[in-house]
Amino acid sequence: MQGPILVFAESSGREFRKSAFESVTEARRLAELSKTEVHALSIGHGVKDQASSLGKFGADKVSVADEESLKLFHPDLYRQIALDLANKINPSVILLPATSSGKDLAPRLAIHLNTVVAADCTELEIRNDELIATRPAYAGKVLLKVKMKGNPKVATLRPNVFTAREVTPPTSPRIESLSFQKPVTRMTVKEFVTHGAKKQDLTEAGIIVSGGRGMGGPENYKILEDLASVMGGVVGASRASVDAGWRPHSDQVGQTGRTVSPTLYIACGISGAIQHRVGMINSKVIVAINKDPEAPIFGFADYGIVGDVFEVVPALTQEMKKYYGKN
Amino acid sequence: MRRVPDTATRIKISPDGKSVVTSDAEFVINPYEEYALEQGVQLKEKHSGEVTVLTIGPEKSTSIILKALALGADRAIHLKSENFPDDPSAVARAIAAELKTVEFDVLLFGKKGVDDDNQQVGPMVAELLGIPCVTQIVKLDISAGKATAHREVEGGLIVVEATLPSAFTAEKDLTVPRYASLRELVAARKKPILVKEPQQLPGALEIVSVQYPPPRSPGRVLGKGVEAVPILVKILHEEAKVI
Numbered sequence: 001m002q003g004p005i006l007v008f009a010e011s012s013g014r015e016f017r018k019s020a021f022e023s024v025t026e027a028r029r030l031a032e033l034s035k036t037e038v039h040a041l042s043i044g045h046g047v048k049d050q051a052s053s054l055g056k057f058g059a060d061k062v063s064v065a066d067e068e069s070l071k072l073f074h075p076d077l078y079r080q081i082a083l084d085l086a087n088k089i090n091p092s093v094i095l096l097p098a099t100s101s102g103k104d105l106a107p108r109l110a111i112h113l114n115t116v117v118a119a120d121c122t123e124l125e126i127r128n129d130e131l132i133a134t135r136p137a138y139a140g141k142v143l144l145k146v147k148m149k150g151n152p153k154v155a156t157l158r159p160n161v162f163t164a165r166e167v168t169p170p171t172s173p174r175i176e177s178l179s180f181q182k183p184v185t186r187m188t189v190k191e192f193v194t195h196g197a198k199k200q201d202l203t204e205a206g207i208i209v210s211g212g213r214g215m216g217g218p219e220n221y222k223i224l225e226d227l228a229s230v231m232g233g234v235v236g237a238s239r240a241s242v243d244a245g246w247r248p249h250s251d252q253v254g255q256t257g258r259t260v261s262p263t264l265y266i267a268c269g270i271s272g273a274i275q276h277r278v279g280m281i282n283s284k285v286i287v288a289i290n291k292d293p294e295a296p297i298f299g300f301a302d303y304g305i306v307g308d309v310f311e312v313v314p315a316l317t318q319e320m321k322k323y324y325g326k327n
Numbered sequence: 328m329r330r331v332p333d334t335a336t337r338i339k340i341s342p343d344g345k346s347v348v349t350s351d352a353e354f355v356i357n358p359y360e361e362y363a364l365e366q367g368v369q370l371k372e373k374h375s376g377e378v379t380v381l382t383i384g385p386e387k388s389t390s391i392i393l394k395a396l397a398l399g400a401d402r403a404i405h406l407k408s409e410n411f412p413d414d415p416s417a418v419a420r421a422i423a424a425e426l427k428t429v430e431f432d433v434l435l436f437g438k439k440g441v442d443d444d445n446q447q448v449g450p451m452v453a454e455l456l457g458i459p460c461v462t463q464i465v466k467l468d469i470s471a472g473k474a475t476a477h478r479e480v481e482g483g484l485i486v487v488e489a490t491l492p493s494a495f496t497a498e499k500d501l502t503v504p505r506y507a508s509l510r511e512l513v514a515a516r517k518k519p520i521l522v523k524e525p526q527q528l529p530g531a532l533e534i535v536s537v538q539y540p541p542p543r544s545p546g547r548v549l550g551k552g553v554e555a556v557p558i559l560v561k562i563l564h565e566e567a568k569v570i
Binding site: 012072073075076079099100101103104106107108110111112114115116117118119120132135136137138139140141142143144145146147148149150185186187188189190191192193194195200201203204207231248249250252255256257263264274275281284285286287293298299300301302303304305306307308311312315316319320323 | 332334335337338340347358359414415416419441442443444445446447448450451454455458459460461462463465475477478479480481482483484485486487488489490493498499500530531532533534535536537538539540543544545546547548549550551552553555556557559560562563564567569570
């Protein structure tokens with residue numbers, strides 16, 4: 001493989017997302033294998049000062065497009081900046097995080113570069129000088145290993161799967177400011193409306209406390225919110241509870257919702273139907289709390305408690321308070 | 328719209344380990360395209376106009392076309408191919424080639440197919456046609472030749488305005504699909520279906536192998552009720568080391 005590895009290092013506001021560090025780490029690993037450089041691209045507003053911090057993860061060069069019109073992800077503007085850079089440096093590989101922005105941007109770049117995206121990858125390897133990407137399909141019921149014809153190879157990386165690792169010693173990346181000609185666009189990105197206090201997204205959360213049909217109604221999610229809040233996690237939901245209107249779709253974990261891979265997933269009153277299972281099976285540790293000892297979730301959870309969620313969850317919240325108070 | 332196995336289907340791998348066997352699956356309209364179609368029909372009901380559905384797929388796609396026509400589409404374009412490459416760039420190029428001959432204001436896609444999870448076709452088609460595309464939308468309003476769409480992103484929504492014609496990809500929350508009545512199912516058979524051959528270019532994506540994910544072995548039940556809670560916390564800390 002010839003040409004640098006280009007990484008879209010995504011920011012949220014003025015700070016890099018965790019997935020930016022994950023992508024740069026993976027790019028560094030591939031660059032060592034194919035003896036090339038890691039070239040990161042940072043787009044946003046007020047992001048210039050943080051660019052050099054990508055050296056901690058092994059970036060050799062960082063190109064920065066920093067101006068107010070780039071504060072929020074704008075498909076046309078971001079696409080143009082990334083495409084211009086790709087055409088200039090002829091990368092062998094382009095990595096993007098499989099976030100809402102990355103999943104929007106990657107196919108736009110790919111089609112202009114006459115290629116396709118290996119989407120939502122969970123593993124990359126180089127075999128006989130070829131990039132092989134592992135990606136789940138059918139919501140993770142199967143894993144595909146794919147390769148792509150032509151160059152560059154474009155891949156999006158599923159958040160939380162690749163581990164961000166600092167390199168020693170850190171690199172001192174060359175920083176380049178990109179001058180940027182605003183392309184013709186018929187889209188105006190107006191504003192970001194936050195869902196509220198919930199800062200972390202499910203796909204990026206380390207701890208998820210999820211509730212299903214067994215929660216009985218929307219008012220009962222308070223006990224899950226309490227547990228999540230003590231543990232610094234976020235609340236998720238099964239399709240049954242979203243379809244019942246108890247929780248918004250943005251909380252849904254499963255085949256028609258989010259695919260998550262937290263360190264700890266606590267499933268409360270969730271039976272574990274295949275639809276749900278495929279969305280959370282890549283969690284590092286799964287805990288199930290369910291009153292039905294025959295529930296399928298006990299077949300793949302690491303730890304289970306058979307019991308009433310309305311008794312067990314508040315008790316767990318109290319115990320976690322004690323735990324986090326001490327540690 | 329895409330013809331996909333129902334999400335409750337158990338997926339089998341072919342004997343050569345290079346593809347997925349779907350022959351005994353029940354096929355449906357890709358769920359995200361159902362939300363998109365419902366949005367199209369609602370726009371028609373509000374602003375008048377016509378809804379055309381387009382699909383690339385085998386003869387058997389007729390069943391989902393009839394379903395879509397029953398759900399409120401006025402006509403269909405069936406780009407018929409028994410062996411179309413399972414490649415988003417090839418699909419996008421075929422759709423874009425067809426749409427160059429069709430006039431439209433709003434182009435709706437599902438955000439992804441629930442089979443291959445590629446999530447690429449919508450924005451690729453829009454790029455090929457040079458029109459705006461707002462992905463993962465949960466709300467769409469059209470007025471005076473302008474669309475206001477809400478796209479779902481991490482932690483919130485982004486409000487985007489686009490002038491028509493524009494493309495959009497539907498997230499689940501966009502609409503609640505309606506059910507077709509028996510009368511509508513019958514009437515669907517009288518609606519026009521234009522059958523054509525798609526422009527079929529080779530894809531760039533090659534499947535090397537298909538595997539089942541490594542099995543997750545069942546863990547252990549720590550106990551019943553609140554008594555098991557302290558044990559769980561201890562184990563999460565000492566054994567699993569996740570807290």
